[in-house]
Amino acid sequence: MTVGKDVSALFPDVVNCMQTDNLELKKLVYLYLMNYAKSQPDMAIMAVNTFVKDCEDPNPLIRALAVRTMGCIRVDKITEYLCEPLRKCLKDEDPYVRKTAAVCVAKLHDINAQLVEDQGFLDTLKDLISDSNPMVVANAVAALSEIAESHPSSNLLDLNPQSINKLLTALNECTEWGQIFILDCLANYMPKDDREAQSICERVTPRLSHANSAVVLSAVKVLMKFMEMLSKDLDYYGTLLKKLAPPLVTLLSAEPELQYVALRNINLIVQKRPEILKHEMKVFFVKYNDPIYVKLEKLDIMIRLASQANIAQVLAELKEYATEVDVDFVRKAVRAIGRCAIKVEQSAERCVSTLLDLIQTKVNYVVQEAIVVIKDIFRKYPNKYESVIATLCENLDSLDEPEARAAMIWIVGEYAERIDNADELLESFLEGFHDESTQVQLQLLTAIVKLFLKKPTETQELVQQVLSLATQDSDNPDLRDRGYIYWRLLSTDPVAAKEVVLVEKPLISEETDLIEPTLLDELICYIGTLASVYHKPPSAFVEGSRGIVHKSLPPRTGSSESAESPDAAPSGAPPSEQPAVIPTQGDLLGDLLNLDLGPPVSGPPVATSSVQMGAVDLLGGGLDSLMGGTGFTAPSAVMPANLGPPPSGGLGDLFDLAGGVGTLSGSHVAPKTVWLPAMKAKGLEISGTFSRQVGAISMDLLLTNKALQVMSDFAIQFNRNSFGLAPAAPLQIHAPLAPNQTVEISLPLNTVGSVMKMDPLNNLQVAVKNNIDVFYFSTLYPLHILFVEDGKMERQMFLATWKDIPNENEAQFQIKDCPLSADAVSSKLQGSNIFTVAKRNVEGQDMLYQSLKLTNGIWVLAELRIQPGSPSFTLSLKCRAPEVSQYVYQAYETILKN
């Protein structure tokens, strides 16, 4: 059985032995049953009686063993018999039996989830969280977590301060494994304020001294997550930072497998909070007998921690590593030297000389790797280290890897005017053009064109040769296209060609392969899990990732910043100048005549057919007739009488909808303001706001009937507007609105309507119709509802685009009185789909580079300059459609100040 032999034929004989009093024999029989019950379900039934009997044995050990074994037998018929004994065992007087039964619920759920729910085991399990025995609590938490994983929506573990308190108490007393379950469960809790977060942190900190590394890492996760809520000026924050370093370092003295997992996690922690380990560089130094997977991880962290203070040490180490045996490791070490040069400007010189030393060793792969990184250094510090080119050229012949060849060709092309025999060098590469990889071919083409533009007289022949090779003899479309482009450029306008090809290149960014901040924040919530080892969110790789809940770090609620929840947002900030910019109703009417009221897409049958008729009539006739001023006397007047009782289900739905809106997290939502006062609309008052939640724009309306008669038959229509906003569904108000009644409704919007440029740009003209009349009003929507979720631009792309947009399109604004830190700003804006592409600190100022995209595909790039200590920010916006800048600025201001 243990070695893969099939002994299922012995089933009846084994079952006969079951009724023994010998505990060992009993255990072995149980073991056998677990293995073979599945293949012989009918026979297994014979064992049920004994199980049920054993569940009532006076010896708790046997009771627990029986219930444990029954849970492992994955046969439906047996499962049915399990329920009663299990129920008894969950309430057993002996904690050992209770804790075994708790796990059994999870087993049963795995076999038959419906049964567990029907039998109410989940509630019993929840009760066990308050059990007096910590072991039982831990197992109940473990079982619930496992069940919750397959039912993300079930909200099984909804934690409140009381249950948290119980868990924290149990944490001190249960076994190491139980502590892991409890800590992982705690990490999912969202404390309501920073005080609660701090008190949880205080009670979790002792776990950092546990001998079990999994406990330590789970504790680190809880602390890293809740730390986010603590204010940075707090003394406790500093203490906590100091306490985190030693346990992390200790993890590195454990077995290599543990080290590896720890290092992958430290990699994340270092990116999120570099201050924790900045003094611990030395522990990441590589020992020659570390396994290769540990070595590579250590190297990565060393580069992340490299700073001006420790660069000398780091370089000395890296140079040492470059002479090791392991080729992969040596390559990475050489590459690391280049990354140090790019990261720490002061060390660039030393890095370059180290690289030159390495090139002198003439070890083939070292030389190639060094040339690749020197190319990057040239990109970062142009015209500074050209003296080394001569040394590089000496090694031309030994290069056999495409990346190194391409790098070398790039260098030759870029500095062609300083290399006397550049043409010869490139010509030698050209001889085997067709054997090269695409990367090298493309680079060679560009380099020769550069050379030609720099020394046109001597190289005409060469350039013709390469162009014909690229365009005529190549199957590669990239190469061919690039060839043609150059050819045409050169033949039509060599000056333009010069401008294009020899343009000054944007500098490369200093930090390479950082994890994107949003992903990083998510991964911080997954410290200690597989996700942290793969540096991918669980949704990206976990089998059957049905509805994995994305976790996010809690918002910081320091003393200086206000909470971000929409309910708590102070009122008064929304655009108050609204009336001034809205055209008078008279103008509006004209525009609205163009309205094209189509029939509601799929309006639910509101009431009787006469109502439908009315609607059709209204829409069919169009608004032209209405506007004639003849008064709208369509069937609506008689309608209230015809209306049946309101469909109650619909109303319920509506409230659900409204309730959902408030709790979902999304971009900033301004409080509702009155759009249409009751006196202008025969008693109908409309107030509303716009919101954007998970990619969907909606208009949240509050309709109040302040007249004395019932209102019904609501419909809504928008005029054409700048971004094509249009209702995505008809306005559904199922019940007539009684006097003094208010109804809240969220109207989904889309942006596929017809477009007309409005002035102001974000003006929206709306017509609302009811049984009394048609009313018109206009409102301004905040632009940020149009910021789409995929508005994050690649760093390189951002740089290129920024340069590309002419300076006339740049607009500068001041945002005053906004005392937020750069990180808080960044996370706040992120909520409204303004993404921070990069962050830089220039002369003590924080510069945030941000991008956003509008629904119509317009990109807006922003540079936000934050002076620490000063509450004013400078916002520079660049966009190909400069007219939106003003409104983007307003959006920024609204988001940041709420």
Place this chain on the structure above:
Amino acid sequence: MIHSLFLINCSGDIFLEKHWKSVVSQSVCDYFFEAQEKAADVENVPPVISTPHHYLISIYREKIFFVSVIQTEVPPLFVIEFLHRVADTFQDYFGECSETAIKDNVVIVYELLEEMLDNGFPLATESNILKELIKPPTILRSVVNSITGSSNMGETLPTGQLSNIPWRRAVVKYTNNEAYFDVIEEIDAIIDKSGSTVFAEIQGVIDSCIKLSGMPDLSLSFMNPRLLDDVSFHPCIRFKRWESERVLSFIPPDGNFRLISYRVSSQNLVAIPVYVKHIISFKENSSSGRFDVTIGPKQNMGKTVEGVIVTVHMPKAVLNMNLTSTQGSYTFDPVLKVLTWDIGKITPQKLPNLKGIVNLQSGAPKPEENPSLNVQFKIQQLAISGLKVNRLDMFGEKYKPFKGVKYITKAGKFQVRT
């Protein structure tokens, strides 16, 4: 949680499998073998491997791979810690954690695995509890069992599993009551070419062997507890007392266990007890090189450095070595290219030296890499960090125990670069 466990030996045979949930086919291990093939060395097999439907988390101990199969998101450290615990338990039960020991005791192994994990959740991992449930095999017991027909299985409920101190059995009785503490410190260090220290730290542990009757409550205090700034405790230690008074207060488990492990970080100066003088050079365009290594004591506080062994991984191009040593014996493994020089005790009057000629493959280029020297040594009766136990007090029991403390310093990962 943990789905299945496979034990695989170095030649790639799966010699034991255990499933805690549904059965997972052995074929899942193919992914592991694939990764093993890719890695040059057995030690270099990555510990976490993903397959289309499962994740394989493995550890390598005593020439056995413990490969666990998991299906959902779990903390990998949890799994790795657990696997090490399994290996520790085998070691504890059978004296060694080898393939033969496991095969010889397959029934006990199975019983243990069943007891340690339930549905993937750890159940009983404390050696005390396990030993109550399943008695470890001894020669005497197997003789008795074969005569009387009784079994290894304990008949009683393991009481410790329910109490708040799961690590201790309820009724313990000894005629000689003893408590021994071993303070063991290992020096991890990297020394560069010129002899200066690149990195050094001390990893210390206090291993205890406590054989005391009843429920003793011990407190252990140090002369200089400030040295310990980074400590990991056995669960039995009361954290609050340590925080406030820097005293280790605990009700000990019965038998052998690790009380604390600690790290004396690189901020404090670490005394390096030996120095190494070395010349290892290869001549350009000739198939030979020079090898000359001398080792000597320094800063050993008057204690003798003993058990000294130097190992060197020579470059691939080295064929053999002709050396003479003034002390100890050396061997060179021409397959693995490992030179081992077993010196023994160092006497400061006559420093051990090993020198001679290195023969390279003819025609091979001069090796680029510089071999590192790995040094092992031992110093009895010395804790290099200076840590000293002050006193041990016992409360809760009447008798007078016999107490003892032993100090030892060893080389951990002690490397000298050349």
